[in-house]
Amino acid sequence: MIELTVNGERRALDIDPSMPLLYALRNSLGLNGAKFGCGLGQCGACTVIVGDEPVFSCLLPVASVGDRHVRTIEGLGSASHPSRLQKAFIDKQAAQCGYCIAGMVMRAQALLERVPSPTDEQIREHMMANLCRCGTHMRILAAIREAGRAT
The missing domain is CATH 3.10.20.30 (Beta-grasp domain)
Incomplete structure (x- = not known):
């Protein structure tokens, strides 16, 4: 057990x-x-x-x-009450196929809990372990920046 x-x-x-x-x-x-x-x-x-x-x-x-x-x-949140980070992903249209997004959001959440307003360099370095095959990386980075600014 x-x-x-x-x-x-x-x-x-x-x-x-x-x-x-x-x-x-x-x-x-x-x-x-x-x-x-x-x-x-x-x-x-x-x-x-x-x-x-x-x-x-x-x-x-x-x-x-x-x-x-x-x-x-x-x-983290729900469709009716998304977290600040989830809302930023929605607002920036960071998901295309959606397959990688849960992992992206969770990795970004861990970063924002440690560094509430990360620099672009910190975001890029932290997010390197996760891949998006659809190519929405720039929108994902923008969403993380937006969520960080909202703190």
Whole structure:
């Protein structure tokens, strides 16, 4: 039995401790925001926040989470009440296909929690681990800048 705190809720899961966190979130908890992209930690589509760090949930065994809290895109806001960052992504039309966006938002959220008004250089460096194949990188950067200015 594995116990996780996900989006503020403590959950007990009867799963293999070596299962990647991504599959526990999607298959056991029904949290489908984080996506399977590459399975190698090279694209960032599966990014969630564990503790205060963005992580590739496709690589992290669920047993390695320990007592750290897990946050997913579902824990940031909703369609009717988006978080400041989610609203900036909407306003800047930063999503095209939408596949990478949950991971992008989660990585950006971790940055904004550490650096509320990051420079363009800080944003670019922090976001390098996540890829967008549709090419909306400039809009994603603009959304993060806007959310940072709103603090």
